[in-house]
Amino acid sequence: MSHHAGRTRWRRFAVLMVPSVAISAALGIAMAQGALAASFLVSGQRFHITADTLTARGIGMYGMVDVSKDGEHVPVLVTGARHVTIDRLCQSVPIDIPGLGTYTLKLTGGQERPVEASHMFLDATFEAAGQADFEDLDIGIAQGEISKGPINPDDRSSRFFDPSGFGQQAESVRMTDVRVTAAAVSAGTFNVPGMRVRIEEGHHDCG
Template sequence: MSHRAGRTRWRRFAVVLVPGVAACATVGIAMAQGVLAASFFISGQQFQVSADTLTARGFSLYGMVDVTRKHELVPVVVSGFRHATLKGLCQSVVVDVPVLGTQTLRLTGGGGRPAEASNLFIDATSESVGEADFGGLDIGVAQGAVTKGPIRSGDRNSRFFDPDGVAQQSLSTTLNDVRVTAVAVSAGTFNIPGLRLRVEQGDHACF
């Protein structure tokens, strides 16, 4: 996969993304307490998320359309996890900086003790998994009838959510070698042991 698809403008990266990462824990707590809505305007820029292993209880997969602040429409596949543990978590954005050249903002964690998240939603434009194991799997269930996994409350109220659309759900799932190109990630809570954030010279995308 080309890393260039995950590139963004440096000015937008510096002004929006870096403060957003620094405030991630505060936003997560506020969402869990119901202070903030789980839905939001996306930037429209893509980034990469990977994990060596993702294990979850309560899994859902359904189609959705995200909206940018400029009201541009971005079709996505939403993966929802009621409770997830992630080993070897990585998130990256590759940017071209004037004068300095290519830079990578890279966030890692969960290398020792796994990261844990509740009501985790990943809005993806592409996904690949080395191996997937499901327990209690249903394929072809109506989106409005999903019960085993979560549906984001903001999505249920969206004009783009089709209750009769095709979805997938399972009681449990284990995904190995997860690689996702995403436009948004949200969670009720997200605990990341050993969180490390750094900017590196060159292209050091997660995959």
């Protein structure tokens, strides 16, 4: 009887961990250079990201449409950056588990040393900051002419990418009290000092 109960708990744990592994892969946590493809089908699940401070160099911003595995079209603002540092990163995503209810997968890092990422693309449905300070900013540049920051190579060949569409770029930006709702994040490298991952019952969003 006890052996059967143990197996039941393990099955429930496995159901919980499969989505968490997928989300961690989408974030590119501790990835090697080029380990994650530049383009992928998104899960359709939104997740929250907060940070005390985010500093980026080499920035390009443009509109795009992500596509989920179920065929849902998700309009997003893509922010591409050549290099990013993040203080006090938090990422959370709610996961509904049949028979168990809602759990929250939460990842934190960069408490003592900043998180660092290179060639990062953030596909966001919402972004906010307490303060944002840009340097050498160009607003209204054609998306196809963005040069200060990267554009996802697969986005350029997508039918949703408009080379004449509205874009923005800057040499750098520093943002404080950052709050983002995202559909996807990818990066060439993503280094997270002091990374912690925990799973909690109920809703426990960052911030």
